[in-house]
Amino acid sequence: MNKLMGRRASLGALAGLAAAPLLASKASAKPATRMPQVTIYHLEGRRSERLVWLMEELGLPYDLKFKRGDLAGSMAMIREFSPVVPMAPTVKYGDQVLVESGAIIELILNRHAPGKLQPALDSRDYPDYLMWIHFAEGSLAARLFSDYRAWMAQPPKQRSRLVDSEAVVQFAEDFLGKHPWFGGSAFSGADIMMMFPLNAATGLNLVEVSQFPNIAAWKVKIEARPAYQRMLAKARPDGMIGNLPRLPQHAPSGQRQTPEPRN
Numbered sequence: 001m002n003k004l005m006g007r008r009a010s011l012g013a014l015a016g017l018a019a020a021p022l023l024a025s026k027a028s029a030k031p032a033t034r035m036p037q038v039t040i041y042h043l044e045g046r047r048s049e050r051l052v053w054l055m056e057e058l059g060l061p062y063d064l065k066f067k068r069g070d071l072a073g074s075m076a077m078i079r080e081f082s083p084v085v086p087m088a089p090t091v092k093y094g095d096q097v098l099v100e101s102g103a104i105i106e107l108i109l110n111r112h113a114p115g116k117l118q119p120a121l122d123s124r125d126y127p128d129y130l131m132w133i134h135f136a137e138g139s140l141a142a143r144l145f146s147d148y149r150a151w152m153a154q155p156p157k158q159r160s161r162l163v164d165s166e167a168v169v170q171f172a173e174d175f176l177g178k179h180p181w182f183g184g185s186a187f188s189g190a191d192i193m194m195m196f197p198l199n200a201a202t203g204l205n206l207v208e209v210s211q212f213p214n215i216a217a218w219k220v221k222i223e224a225r226p227a228y229q230r231m232l233a234k235a236r237p238d239g240m241i242g243n244l245p246r247l248p249q250h251a252p253s254g255q256r257q258t259p260e261p262r263n
C-alpha cells in the first residue's frame with residue numbers, strides 16, 4: 001500500500017466514508033462468486049415470488065419450498081425452519097438464514113450476477129435504481145398496507161381517496177412517464193421489487209387503476225417476460241390463492257376530491 005492509499009484508508013476508517021468509493025468500484029469489477037445452495041421458503045402469490053423471479057431471470061439454481069394450495073401449511077413450514085422471524089421470503093443461503101427480499105436481491109446480484117439486472121454503479125441510472133429497490137418496501141408497501149389496515153379496522157361509510165396510497169403510486173407513475181423501467185433504461189432488480197406492491201395497490205383497490213396508465217403499460221411488459229411466466233408456473237401454479245378482500249369501489253371522480261369522514 002503506498003503512502004497516499006494508507007492515509008486515505010486510515011482516514012476512511014475514522015470517518016467510515018472516504019475509502020468506500022475505491023472499494024465499491026473494485027467490487028463491481030469482480031467476477032461472480034460461487035453461489036452456495038439457495039433455498040427459498042415461499043408463500044404463493046406473496047413477496048417470495050420476487051426471488052423465484054430473480055433466479056429465473058438470471059438462470060441460477062434454487063430450491064423452492066412451499067405447500068401447494070396451502071398458505072397456512074407453507075407458513076407453518078417457514079415457522080418450523082425459522083421460528084424467530086417467520087416471513088416470506090425466508091432464504092437459506094448456504095448456512096445463513098436471510099429475510100428482506102430487497103437485501104437478498106442486492107446480495108445475489110452483487111455477488112453472483114455482476115453486471116446483470118442493475119445499472120453500473122457510476123451510471124446516471126444507478127441512484128434511481130437503488131431508490132426504487134428500497135422505495136418498494138420502505139414507502140410504497142408500507143403506506144399501502146397501512147391504508148389497507150386502517151380501512152379494514154374501521155371501515156368508512158363511503159369510499160374516499162386514500163391520499164397516502166395515491167401519492168406513492170403517483171410517484172411511480174410519474175417516473176414511468178419519463179423512463180421505461182424503474183432502473184431507468186433497462187429492466188432490473190428494481191422492477192422485480194416494485195411489481196408486488198403495485199399489484200397490491202390495484203388488486204386490493206387501494207387506488208383506481210385507470211388513473212395510472214404508465215404503470216398499467218409497464219405491467220404488460222413485465223407479464224410478457226418469459227422469466228416472469230416461468231416464475232408464475234413454479235411459484236403460483238394454481239393462480240392467486242387466499243386473496244385479501246378488495247376495498248369497495250371508488251366514488252365517481254367528481255366526488256372523490258372530498259375525503260369522507262372515517263366514521
Ligand SMILES: N[C@@H](CCC(=O)N[C@@H](CS)C(=O)NCC(=O)O)C(=O)O
Nearest residue numbers: 046047086087088089100101102137
Ligand atoms: N419487507 C419484507 C416483508 C416480508 C413480508 O411481510 N412477507 C409477508 C408475505 S408477502 C409475510 O411473511 N406475511 C406473513 C406474516 O407476516 O405472518 C420483504 O420484503 O421481504
